[in-house]
Amino acid sequence: MTLVNVSAGPEKEASIALYVHWPFCVSKCPYCDFNSHVRASIDQDEWREALLTDLAYEARLLPGRKLTSIFFGGGTPSLMEPSTVEALIDAAVGHWSPAKNFEITLEANPNSVEAARFADLGAAGVDRLSLGLQSFDDEALAFLGRAHSAREGFRALEIAQKQFRRVSFDLIYALPGDTEESWAATLAQALSLGTKHLSLYQLTIEPGTRFASMVAKGAFEPLDVDAAAALYELTDDMTSAAGLPAYEISNHARAGRESRHNLTYWRYGDYAGIGPGAHGRRLGMRTARHKKPENFLQSLARNGNGIADEAPLFPHEAADEALVMGLRLREGIDAGAIAERLGLERIVDWGRVDRLVASGHLTRDGTRIATTPRGRLLLDHLLGEIAAREPRASAAA
Numbered sequence: 285m286t287l288v289n290v291s292a293g294p295e296k297e298a299s300i301a302l303y304v305h306w307p308f309c310v311s312k313c314p315y316c317d318f319n320s321h322v323r324a325s326i327d328q329d330e331w332r333e334a335l336l337t338d339l340a341y342e343a344r345l346l347p348g349r350k351l352t353s354i355f356f357g358g359g360t361p362s363l364m365e366p367s368t369v370e371a372l373i374d375a376a377v378g379h380w381s382p383a384k385n386f387e388i389t390l391e392a393n394p395n396s397v398e399a400a401r402f403a404d405l406g407a408a409g410v411d412r413l414s415l416g417l418q419s420f421d422d423e424a425l426a427f428l429g430r431a432h433s434a435r436e437g438f439r440a441l442e443i444a445q446k447q448f449r450r451v452s453f454d455l456i457y458a459l460p461g462d463t464e465e466s467w468a469a470t471l472a473q474a475l476s477l478g479t480k481h482l483s484l485y486q487l488t489i490e491p492g493t494r495f496a497s498m499v500a501k502g503a504f505e506p507l508d509v510d511a512a513a514a515l516y517e518l519t520d521d522m523t524s525a526a527g528l529p530a531y532e533i534s535n536h537a538r539a540g541r542e543s544r545h546n547l548t549y550w551r552y553g554d555y556a557g558i559g560p561g562a563h564g565r566r567l568g569m570r571t572a573r574h575k576k577p578e579n580f581l582q583s584l585a586r587n588g589n590g591i592a593d594e595a596p597l598f599p600h601e602a603a604d605e606a607l608v609m610g611l612r613l614r615e616g617i618d619a620g621a622i623a624e625r626l627g628l629e630r631i632v633d634w635g636r637v638d639r640l641v642a643s644g645h646l647t648r649d650g651t652r653i654a655t656t657p658r659g660r661l662l663l664d665h666l667l668g669e670i671a672a673r674e675p676r677a678s679a680a681a
């Protein structure tokens with residue numbers, strides 16, 4: 285059995301990012317397929333202890349790493365007690381020493397109750413807030429099942445921008461009825477709000493969601509693919525012109541304002557994932573925690589960790605994953621360096637890559653490949669085309 289160290293080279297070998305999943309929300313949005321659960325009450329003390337125990341388990345396996353980032357995601361982590369957030373940050377920086385440019389992000393919903401906690405979350409150590417505004421329009425917010433109004437959203441953004449050094453917000457577009465005019469107006473408004481990082485997601489209908497059953501019953505029709513593609517191109521043009529080009533398919537930032545944590549995923553670095561449903565990748569293994577909060581707690585009581593599944597990452601799987609992640613980035617991926625790291629002869633079919641360069645879907649500089657704006661629209665198709673069919677171990681492996 286050949287296992288690989290999938291860390292990104294000598295410097296990254298010593299680093300780790302930490303993802304903490306808080307699985308609770310006040311209600312379930314109809315488009316959401318994240319691991320989120322609604323519970324009548326949550327024992328904050330029990331959850332603090334559970335997450336600290338899960339973290340300590342990972343830390344014991346990964347001694348001496350440099351901690352590059354912590355990301356509190358969910359669910360709705362802005363519903364965590366700030367003291368829980370602080371306890372986890374303190375424990376993490378006790379286990380690992382923070383790297384230069386260490387970043388701590390927390391995802392927040394913009395209702396007034398959560399906005400009232402921003403100061404305490406800042407005092408707890410969070411220095412970057414990712415705010416789920418989703419829309420500036422009350423009708424669209426109601427359609428999306430969001431628990432906040434447009435007014436609350438603007439107010440929360442204002443508070444966040446005073447409180448945190450870095451603030452990003454999310455919008456969802458390509459809703460039924462969206463037009464180039466309506467989306468251009470929304471995006472212009474977003475770009476006028478002084479943010480240096482924006483996450484702009486197209487509405488997709490995910491299996492198992494309430495929207496999926498509504499679409500199946502004919503309650504509404506998703507925007508058609510061509511119209512959605514036109515909105516994507518418009519987004520690319522407007523954000524580039526405003527100095528926040530896409531550095532990843534759905535993420536836009538001024539230079540230097542990219543999400544450091546998410547870059548670790550896309551550049552295929554190591555990360556520990558704790559909390560219900562969290563995924564991780566470290567020591568040549570992929571990990572997944574129990575998704576259901578109650579099962580996660582039982583696993584912790586039984587085993588001292590919340591792991592439901594842990595499996596070795598084989599070189600060809602790691603190669604495919606690295607390619608999927610890396611091609612999301614505008615900077616692309618050095619397919620030669622990744623192949624070398626994984627002990628493979630190659631991870632792409634260079635003949636096919638060159639054909640896609642000639643057709644304007646990819647660019648190539650030595651062994652570094654990247655998608656063009658045109659190629660990004662067809663990313664899934666490109667990945668299927670260029671992945672090496674039979675990556676073989678290199679002689680040196």
Ligand code: SF4
Binds near residue numbers: 308309313320358393
């Ligand atoms: S707030 Fe976020 S995680 Fe929670 S249900 Fe809505 S989309 Fe899902």
